[in-house]
Amino acid sequence: MNQGNPFETKTVQEVLKELNVEAGKGLTDTEVKLRQSTLGLNEVLEEKQSMILVFLKHFWGLTAIMLEITIVASYLLHKYADVYLISGLMLFNATIGFVQERKAARTVKALKSSLQVFVRVLRNGTWSQTLANQLVPGDIIRIRTGDFVTADVKIIDGIAGSDESALTGESKVIGKKEGNILYAGSLIKNGESNGIVVATGIKTFFGKTTLLIQKARPRLHMEEVVAKVVKLLFVIVTIFLSVTLIISLLKGESFIAILPLVLILLVSAVPVALPAMFTVSMAKGSQQLAAKGILVSRLSATEDAATLTNLCIDKTGTLTRNELSVQEIMATTSFATSEVLQYAVLASVAANNDPIDMAFLQKADIEKTDLHGFNKISFTPFTAALKRTEAIIENEGMQFKVMKGAYGTIKGLSNFQDPDLTKR
Template sequence: GYNEVAETHGHPLLDFLGKFWGISAWMLELIIVLSAVLGKYSDLVVVSALLVVNALLSFMQERRAAGVVRTLRRRLQVSARVLRYAIWQVIPARELVPGDIIRVRPGDIIPADVKVLTGALSVDQSALTGESNDTDKAPGEVLSSGSVVRRGEGNGVVMLTGAKTFFGRTTELVQQARPKLHIEAVVAKVVRWLFVIVGALLGVVVVLSLIRGVPLMEMVPLVLVLLMSAVPVALPVMFTVSMAVGSKELTKLGVLVTRLSAAEDAATMDVLCVDKTGTITMNQLAVTGVIPLRATEADTLFAGALASQEANQDPIDLAFLAVAKERHIFDNLPKVALVSFMPFDAKNRRTEAVLQQNGQRFRVMKGAVRTIAQACGLQAAEIEALEARVSDSALKGYRTLAVARGPETGVPALLGLVTLYDPPRPDARQLIATLHDLGVPVKMLTGDAL
């Protein structure tokens, strides 16, 4: 089959007829049957109209929302570079099959579970794991479907597609989930109590009829009267109309409502569980602190920024360049010319650049603390002490890198440590405060503590 998670689309007619199935629909249908038996055609027409209007409103709104979702999916179709018949070609990702050789580059969405054959890559797996930090992948490792390539290029072989991938299995579980709707629980409770009341009244009527010797068939009109008076026949329509109006208002605010009851369900939630990365945080790393060792903060940030490239669009590089610009690190300094640049890869675990300033060449690097410390010739005890400081920062959710500078061919000196973190979104504090004021506590789902 195609490399996609198959959606179960019911026949439109069956979907429409399904609107006549449920507690609220049964309630109206019972009244329709009794009205037809007793010849109360005016009641039959009114209740039938309410039942049909309720079904039409719900069906049309959900079909419209489903159409919008399908249009978005078509526009967001992913393509893949695949080697077939000894020719590289671009095809829709849904046509990939296990065994295909594909090539991925920065910015590509991994279209299937792929085993890396050649090259070294750094991928963003936040859609799968919630982690904002990129993950390095070397030959032999697997790229999960749904990941995004940040740096590096490489070839890989497709291992699993569609619903067999980790991302596909997760999608299937979401599609199979059928939570009980709050509105259904409310209507069921109301109808249940109404039927208890009607049943009690009918019991009294039957007992009195038997005592007085009145034929039970003469009590049927009274049953209809009791049902019509006790059961709110406009209740289902009222719910549907009010939710349709609410969905229209939400649409004006840019919210896509895929089913009418979604707005009502959201309004009745008592706890909101949210993902951390990209939801209450920016999913963009930022420098939060500098720990100078053999240089000032400015010198450490200067070297770290020189060991970064904006063209790579690497989150760490962008964080160093942003803080250097914010603190005017490069202002009033002699011009620096780039001689060479070595980007980060899984093997060397650092970025490195050779630059020239005032006719002299020098080298800067930044990367994993142990890697940079070893490059600087530090002893094992000193490295352990540095990693202990890194562990303290990690407990706060920070990521720590080391920065070094030295001559072009000599041993560099460790300048300092730089901590980075994923800052919260500007509106996160207000959103959480508003929800708390509404009595809805917010729980953050994150894997940082694992």
Template sequence: MEKGLKRIPSKEYEKIHPEEVFNILESGKDGLSDEEAERRIQIFGPNAIEERKESPLKGFLRRFWGPMPWLLEVAIILSLLIGHEVEALIIAFLLFINAAIGFAHSQSSERVLELLKSKLAVMAKVIRSGQLKLIDAKNLVPGDLLIIELGDIVPADCKILEGSISVDQSMLTGESLPVDLSAGNIAFSGSIVKRGKAKCIVVNTGADTYFGKTAELVRIARPRSHQQEVMLQITRYSMYLGIVVMIAVSILAYAMHLKNELISILTFDVAILMGCVPVALPAVMTIMQAAGARYLASKGVLVTKLDAVEDAASVDVLCVDKTGTITMNSLEVTSLIPLNSSEEELLELALYASSEETGDPIDLAIVRRARGIRTKGKRISFTPFDPSTKRAEGVVEIEGKRVRVVKGAPQVILGMCNPDGKEFIEEKLNELASKGYRTLLIAEGEEGYPLEVAGIIALSDPPRSDSAELIKRLKELDVKPKMITGDSFPIAKEIARIVGIGDMGVSLSDLRNLNESRVLEEIEKADFLAEVFPEDKYTVVKSLQALGHIVGMTGDGVNDAPALKQAELGIAVSNATDVAKASSGVVLLTPGLGGIVEVIVQSRKVYQRALTWIINKVTKVVQFTLLLAIGLFWLGYDVLTLMGMALLVLANDFATMSLATDNAKPTLRPNKWNMRNIMLSSVVLGLLLLSEALIAIYIGKKLFSFSQKEMQTFILLTMVFTSQFRVILVRERGYFWKSKPGRELIASISIVIAAFLLLGMVGIVVERIPLSASLLSLAYSAAFTLGIDPVKVLIFKRSGLIS
């Protein structure tokens, strides 16, 4: 970078005199030349946001790297070494499906940056070499002179040199009121000019703009994926158990009578790997979440990130953006305080100094409130609100007299009026301000005579009709709502009181000089946070996460995007910007927050289904690995063939896939993944079911005198039948008969049982055994598995799985 061309934060330019700004940016009254602008693009880069992408091929191949893929890849190699090509192909197919699902799920991760980039793709009116030109905004550089006026999107951060404008920054700050800017102020990229015209100098472009910093926050925001943590822990525990058993058995087998049976040992190792790796886990999680997402779509809620369906179950703090989320994001006249007239007469006067055509939110609020009022006078002239004078004015003819009506900021209007009653007026203004209302004064007077205050108009952004009920339901679900707003403390306190959030609040400005631990403490205990800057929302979410909370965040503006992405559950309301929607895991399709309770309740159902799958899987791994080990030494051969192992995996996964739509009861508290307790209870249950399988081997030896292949079929059928009844056993945390399984689950279990009864009777790919033996296996599995239900309930109570 060349000397003199510095990168200075946009806000700092407000403190710098325009002449000094010209010197810093090496610009002049005629702007830059095209040649100089081209040179500066090489220095500062285009007025766009850099996008970092991983190639699709690399992203897909990365899915084959990690603990779970490694185990399956080892199993494939071992299967090929011992000549079991069919089994190797089955394992490879499972590995490929797992990789494909993970790859497809990751493809939408960069949508937020794409939308932010597209937001800058606007045209700009620029002065170069003294000539006004229309250029693509991506070609703007620091030092360019801009003209911005009504309807324009501010294309870069710029300092106003001449003129005044009123801008809508709601996409950036989330706040509904327009902001008045004049010479010396900074207009931020992404703002929309609602009134006025100004000449500006560009101070920052692209990623250096305030908008660009938001994009960078979105890029670095990385929520903790609890689903990924859970899957990693399950894989780790299963892998450890499988590897320990595999190594122990291999050493013992080699040292004892199987030392020459290398093929048998390798077959055992492959079987252990196939049984222990939770290969279906990513697919099952995705299917469960997709089923929940389909249900939520029918309730007016769009799920854009499937992880959100599960993550919402654990949310214990919901950060709610006030403007447009709790409130209507629309000003309304709340109170009329006339001094020497009626409310209707005061409103009539205000109407003379307002116009719907201006699009000004205050004018629109007055016009809406005045509908139906018949005016007595005829307006002769109208001067819209001017940010520099902070007032609007109308001249009206009433009963042959010309009356001047002025509407504007209280202190400005008071300075123009007769001082009579000033103390009373200021007292009322302070009272309204303490309740969070925005106030206007209306003054009138005949032309040529002093003005007199006619009354006070109070305005506010009122709460949505469903906000109070939503807050109540959230508290019933043990989720703490925490309102966040850029508004002042009085406004925040009043809204929090009305909707029932609470009265414990804090202004972020009061926390800036406190140490980190005190800041965290204040943020955690506050019911609402006021005077929050856009970048603070991201920090608030991170702070709550640092304290161990699972955080939800609602929002609608560009400024909310980093916090929405960082939160475990980002919720964009229906009127949200595209960037906010893309940053969120959930988008509400209807106004307000009526769908948020549905999200939490449905996600807790999905959590219960996922918990059922995990308990079922870990229980099976414990039962299966120890059975293979004990059976190898007891019988002297593998209790299951590799084909039998593959059939068992497929049968178990077929039934558990239907858990995605199973009936489930949501809890009244946030769900937490306490993996230690989940694993311990599953291990104990697995040991109980191991005893069932060992007794089945004894029955097969004593009652039927099976050959090796017949015994392998009998054990396979027993394991398959047990796996089906085990799903019924663990799907209900209480006694299994307290809730009815879903129709899909009943159907899949019935199909698996019928298919394997037929398999054993006909002898397809397994050795045929008598139908009586198959039916005995079925009856025994049902009686034993469901018979230990009281023990299961006791185990779950001790481990905290039953609240």
């Protein structure tokens, strides 16, 4: 994956020199503060809108403008009951929408503050933990299995398996080694490494994408539906108005005399309660989703999802749960399925958070697999080169090796032949 990062093609030594940092010492506190004041924190700031403007936007749009015109016309004709009724409905609609959006915004803000990520960083020659948003280009950080990468990082030493599905949609783990870039937004599935931060905030590929999403202002589907309804009603009312005006003028009626009738037809052409109905129904839907643990950050999102007709996804199927599970265990004639599961668990490590390891551990937990008396002496994690995990196990004073990996790899190492298993 190459996203045009200028540090991609540079060597580790060139990057260290350019960012003026020693790999064994890291930055000093003074240098960190200086770079933060110049480059900012490692975060993508959301554009803050005035609360007044957020509220007033509910009075803008085709339907709202037509209602406002109707209010003015009713006032000029001293139809104060219509003025109060239409104004009250508009204010009710705007208030409900504003309150629900503010409530969702506060929930999202509270959730973000509770999900702060800590990273291991080398500063002043000492390793410590700090908040991810405090990172600056030049920081030396430690990355291990299960870590969420919060900045673009060039690996100095070690290896890592990176899940970049959040960026590319591909759930396959990508092997990274010295000199490669770990991109913000990816998840470390295996391995350990030290790296130097080369980009933070909106300078990362993930940050640039987030910024583009924030700038996007697509027209809401609800607005399109209401606009179509209003246009259709106006066409019908225009026809009735034309016929009424022609007949009235032919009979000698004055325009002032038929103006109240014109106003009635205009008011009937505007669905006064339709925006309020949409807002209330979406607010109710958001509450029901929230009760099921689904966070709705934008009120109209429920309506957008409800009107979905076609869903296009790539071949990776990234809308699945992205979880592996053991469906069936096939053992040779010399072993029982419980023994196969037992050995698979012994060749797994929960701390690595590897999807395959976790699948076997979960299966063992369900089957209540007995691991009493087995002591793990050493463990070799899975790599693309080995295509297997290895563990040295001690049991009752004896040691043995157990391996778990690709069928072809394990079969080649054991030189075991089983016609029945090969056919499967």
